[in-house]
Amino acid sequence: MSRIFSVALNTFREAVRDRVLYNLVFFALLMMTAAIFVGQISLGIETIVIVSLGLSAISLIGLLIAVFTGVGLVSKEMDKRTLYALLAKPISRWEFLVGKFGGLVLTLTVNTAAMALGLFLALLFVKHSLDGGDAAVLVAVYFILLKIAIVVALALLFSCFTSQLLAILFTVGLYVAGLFIHEMRNLNGSKVGPAMQVFFSWISYVLPNFENFNVMAAAAHGKPIPGTLILQNTAYAALYCAIVLATASVVFSRRNLK
């Protein structure tokens, strides 16, 4: 466990020193501008605009970091051969992978937490107070983090066996497909044919279901998010990440390095 923790901490340190967290400056500027602008044109929808904009930015920034940093987690170490000296230490390849995953998720958690703080400050600026309904915003941020963790796991898996460019394409492709799970399950058989309907229905259970993590509308309107959904999404993300990481470990443990 300590070995995984060491790799995770080093991954976090790498992200910090590579200035990954500089995106927070952009987010802070966006939130400040939005808060001042929305405050001036007050139409009674300030909260909705600020929450929607803030959550969208948190999600987009998180996804960009997850994809572009995630695909380099393993392939960069292989290309630069920094892995050689590390794998000569008493550490298994799966421990290295889980450590890299943990390190990037830790980076994204710190990043997301800082952005969430910015969002709440902007909310406070336009509303002058926070209430119980704003807890839904916190849940929405948590769901974004879970979604990002799955994306990191997928990017890590692809970075174990393909080039960075292909890994980006595969990860983004799966992310986009994962936004249309509901549509896949409800395809009209008469239009696409029964075979395709069965195929899409089956594949919709294999692909990551990102639709369940989208509670942005509810959060913007201050509607409470059921506890069962929080539990369900947490369990789903944990299980999905575990399966993807296990697959990545199997692939990577057989991989000949350059």
Added chain:
Amino acid sequence: MPLLFKNMSMTDSAIQIENLTKDYPTGFLHMKTKRSLENLTMQVEEGEAFGFLGPNGAGKSTTIKLLMGIIFPTSGSATILGRPISDVAMHKDIGYLPEQPYFYDYLTAAELLDYFARFYDFSAAERKERVEKMLKKVGLETAGKIQLRKYSKGMLQRVGLAQAILHDPKVVILDEPMSGLDPIGRREVRDIILELKREGRTVLFSTHILTDAEMLCDKVGVIVGGKLQGVGRPDEIVGLQTQGMEILFEADAANAKGAAILAKATKSGSRYALRVPEDSLYAALDELKAAGAKIASVSQIKPTLEEYFMHLVAKDRAQAAAIEVHGK
């Protein structure tokens, strides 16, 4: 310094390699394979310094990468300290320096060593002490707080050496440890290898620099074209290829009786040197005696390790060329 592992039997093999073969897939669809290492079988005994010699692409680094689990064998097996190379836990007792090492360049040398030390369950105080000791040992005590991206190739090589011996390993595997070093750096690395040897550690290192191998190794293995061509003591391995006898003598060039044999000799200063096959030695000595020559010395011509090495490389290239012509 006393032997660290004196209770170990000196006849036990620290590294045992059996029929190790490695094929690499080639071509766009990876349908073809290229054999990089063929049925390598050899042993490195405990406490021995073993030099692995060979030209570029001979299979030295492939062998070392296989031993370290960086790549996997197509067939064959190997053990280090009696444990299979697939056992990651045995890395606790092994130190490894990769060829042309590259490390996390956002870290300082001290941070990198501290990071690697964490994999050996040292306490924080012990880690700090070891990091300082290692930086001093490789001559980087004043550069320990500089990020590695600012390091020269030679400095990176020193960091690589420091991380390889950070945890007092029983077996040290160094892939081209002298590469990229200036003469002072090479001397320092040589001293470190000698120190490791004195401490009773097993050292396996690959090199192109034959004088280093002759100076440091108890035993060398020469690999060419993925095949092991010979293993033995540096003097023993070249001794197998005796090239005849050399007679050094002084003679009067004006003496007509010696004209024939003097024509075959080469002159250096006031002396002549004559090289003859071993079985023609006595005939040549009789001839020189008849010519009134004064024999200074008679010695066996032993090729240097370099000559032996070059002979093997030339033979392999000739074979490869013959196969290519035959194939066409």
